[in-house]
Amino acid sequence: MDILTQTEGKKTNAQDNMPVEFQHTLKGAVTLQGVGLHTGEPVTMTLKPANPGYGIRFQRIDMPEKPIVKADCDYVVDTSRGTTLEHNGARVNTVEHTLAALVGMGVDNVLIELDGPEVPIMDGSSKLFIEAIDSVGVQAQDAKRIVYSIDSNVHFYDPVKNVDMLAVPSSEYQITTLIDFNSPVLGTQHATLKHISEFRDEIAPCRTFCFLHELEYLLDNNLIKGGDLSNAIVVVDKVVSPGELERLAHVFNKKSIEVKQEGILNNIQLHFSNEPARHKLLDVVGDLALIGYNIKAHIIASRPGHASNVEFAKKIKQYIKKNKHLSDVPNYDPNQPAIYDITQIEKALPHKFPFLLVDKIIELSDNHVVGIKNATYNEHFFQGHFPGNPVMPGVLQIEALAQTGGILALNNYSDPENYDTYFIKIDKVRFKNKVLPGDTLILKLDLLNPIRRGICEMRGTVYVGNKLVTEAELVAQIVRKDKK
DSSP states (O other): OEEEEEOOSOOOOTTTTOOTTEEEEESSEEEEEEEBTTTOOEEEEEEEEOOTTOOEEEEETTSTTOOEEEOOGGGEEEOTTSOEEEETTEEEBOOHHHHHHHHHTTOOBEEEEESSSBOBOTTSSSHHHHHHHHHHOEEEEEEEOOEEEOOSOEEEEETTTTEEEEEEOOSSOEEEEEEEOSOTTTOEEEEEESSGGGHHHHTTTOOOEEEHHHHHHHHHTTOOTTOOTTSOEEEOOSOOOHHHHHHHHHHTTOSOOOBOTTSBBTTSOOSSTTHHHHHHHHHHHHHHGGGOSEEEOEEEEESOOHHHHHHHHHHHHHHHHHHGGGGGOOOOOTTSOOSBOHHHHHHHSSOOTTSOOOOEEEEEOSSEEEEEEEOOTTOGGGGTSSTTSOOOOHHHHHHHHHHHHHHHHHHTSSOGGGEEEEEEEEEEEEEOSOOOTTOEEEEEEEESSOOBTTEEEEEEEEEETTEEEEEEEEEEEEEEGGGO
């Protein structure tokens, strides 16, 4: 099994001095060669750098049109002997160990080319994938990494397999696994990953394992053509005759095989006394990469397997989709002083009562602004808009966004008092919830593109508490007052 590297510049340790708030990719391409565990066919795999936001994708370069399969739990089609993805007519088997290595090394964006249907098994762990990534290095990209916090428990339970998986709120991505196969050899084992930086040394070298009776079944059914006693821990869970040991030795091209006292075939030495539990944790890391989002949570997995990992990944993905907007909600603390109070806003904007719809600015940077509008029953528009059931008109919510956006647009000028902003386009407007008297509107705008030739493109959102009520895209033109 060979690792080929292609890169420019100095090789670096992939996790040294890496700013985790930014997305990362590889510094260069790296190629690995091996065999597929189940097909037994030789395969060449090349990991290539990718642009921010690309994510992790596999490409079958041996197929017509070279289809691409995104690493996503929605594309999982089989979990019987590893995790298999399929999309665009292309199938990729046994992806979990590579995905775990990428997560462990902090790689967000990568294209993985394969000239066959299966990722090479290598030594049955993530170690050689880690070494390949490390050989070219990892580099930060000019894009922020979005990490979603799990703010309430997410639970999955499979009563048939007695699998229990739980994600609880945590400030870090942590994983605890517990395995119990009712085996006198393995007993009950657990493993813990307190921080992803521990993955390389504590988890990555841990190899896959199977019981002898499973190995015999797979051999009898010709299902592990690429199997080798150097890439798996074999747990002997029954009395084995000398004839069976001789047969296994012949199949795996060994002079002899014997059972160690602790019930493990003498094919390899254990790296850790709880290596099976650590490998289960490795599988959890790889399978949960299929969520497609970086998360902060403590994952507690009892008796996990690929099928349950993928179902749990789908459940967490749905949780994130449902609560995704919450990560964008600005934190409004009324005790904190405003950046612009109402007096300063009156000087900055031409609007006056009763059409000034921003009370204060609480955040302001080169590319975003957050304003506050308090809606009270004394507002003039409530008198005529649905009397008896007062609702703030949507058009005035858009106007409040526009005025807040005016502060952002002029913030990029050294002499803002000499300019006015005129909104020339409003698009993709959606009103999702009512705004009522007593609500406090949090008005947020983000630049969609740098301001060029006086044109300012922004995405605006309005929140009441954690609830998204209105969103729109707005385009303004900044005009110098003496040129109107």
